[in-house]
Amino acid sequence: MNIVILGAGQAAASLAAKLRALGHRGGITVIGDEPAPPYQRPPLSKAYLLGQMGLDRLTLRAADWWRDQGIALHLGERATGIDRDRRVVATERGEYRYDQLALTLGAAPRRLPAAMGGDLPGVHVVRNLADISGLKPALVAGRRLVVIGGGYIGLEAAAVARKLGLEVTLIEAAPRILGRVAAPETADLIRALHRAHGVEIVEGTGIARITGTAAANGVELADGRHLPADLVICGIGVAPETALAQVAGLAIDNGVATDAFGRCSDPAIWAAGDCASFPWADSRLRLESVGNAIDMAETVAANMLGADIPYIPKPWFWSDQFDAKLQIAGLNLGYDRVVTRPAANGGSVWYYRAGRLIAVDALNDARAYMIGKRLIEAGRSPEPKTVAEAVELKALMA
Structure with a gap:
């Protein structure tokens, strides 16, 4: 065959x-x-x-x-x-x-249409080796970068650029970053992380167009403001x-x-x-x-080869931003309640749907991620109050 x-x-x-x-x-x-x-x-x-x-x-x-x-x-x-x-x-x-x-x-990667300046030189996406080869020489300390999109792609690009010494502004059209993929509590942790590293985040504001003729020189926002830029990264999914x-x-x-x-x-x-x-x-x-x-x-x-095994996903994800690691277990689709646990330099967000634990976001908290993942895969759901108040996470496995 x-x-x-x-x-x-x-x-x-x-x-x-x-x-x-x-x-x-x-x-x-x-x-x-x-x-x-x-x-x-x-x-x-x-x-x-x-x-x-x-x-x-x-x-x-x-x-x-x-x-x-x-x-x-x-x-x-x-x-x-x-x-x-x-x-x-x-x-x-x-x-x-x-x-x-x-x-x-x-x-x-999704791209902005040409009518909005999406095809101008200096406008980048981040997906493959060719994209990185074109972007890397432009990431020079002191230059001004505007990142369009407050999902994981845009946030990771913003973090790298800031580590390289660029001035970074991130624009999100939705009311908050990570609006489609994470709870407000997780977004709050990530927003605070970026602002602590000097990234300016503008939420609830769309863009009208990327400006420039020979090359991108800025981003015009829907409210009329203009952000000067030496380069633009589109992280819109x-x-x-x-x-x-x-x-x-x-x-x-x-x-x-x-x-x-x-x-x-x-x-x-x-x-x-x-x-x-x-x-x-x-x-x-x-x-x-x-x-x-x-x-x-x-x-x-x-x-x-003839096995006839249905695919049952065991979702896990991660995102590295600055020196922080966000680890995600499960799928938070349709959640109706969250509980949080603080941790050094981060914390964890636990998602429930109809009383069942369905996902965990853990920022700089590997223990919460591992225990949450094991609980979800075992179909076990400790009470939200217990998760929030437990002194030791390992007690949740008892």
Whole structure:
């Protein structure tokens, strides 16, 4: 059986490795449009951008591993179509036949339209190696940076730039930062962290446009103010890569739609990682995280070989900002109550829905993260009052 994996990121590397670990001896071909072999994305905007990690540590597998495993890497090669009848993937360079195809296409950063100055030189996004190569030379101490977007992408970019000595202003159109992904209590901790490091945060204010002619020179806000800038970073989220799947006639629903096993509407095609949505709690869910990319890809690999194991996510996330680490366990969707616990230089926020513990945010509090994660995975829910008042967190496991 010949398997083609389209996309060459974390999910692709995990899927290919799992196929071999499970004993698949047929062909495996990985096709990616970037020239670099599969690499970690999270350190790109942090350790790699700061010069603390080289490309050799960023890559997920050494070149000889792919060769030894008999996995064909086709890099810097853009796919142009999927012919489902012939079971062929077409690229700029040729065609690749498959018995089974896995889509691990990831997601692409959202960009401001050209009418708002989104295409001006000096306007950056942070997603891949090429983005970082273009951004890194511009991050010069003393320059003025405006970051658009108060989600994790924008906040992490702001933190790195401030550490490098830039003057940083972050703009969030919603009433507060992290409005879609975290409780106000977590946002308060992160806002205080950034302001303590000299980042100016403007919330509840949209932008009218990025100004400049030959290059970006500032950001005009919706209230008429103008913020001078030497460069701008747009951190306004990502969108799943679905164009190839859509043209091929596959079902699309907040990403490439899969069943509980990772199979697409065509039974010969599977999907995993940032581009894929799957059934969850009477709806559909798409997760943008390293953990999901690895776990879903490994489940899909097993199912391609006949395991028939439903994918049950065990969500975990993290975000490094300045010298602080925010660790997140579970999903806070639909929470109706939170309780907080203070900790040195941070604290934890515990989310409940209908009396059930569903998620924990822990800033500089690894113990709260680990215990919260174990409780959630075990389906155990200590009373909110107990969480708030417990002297020792380990008592919650009793």
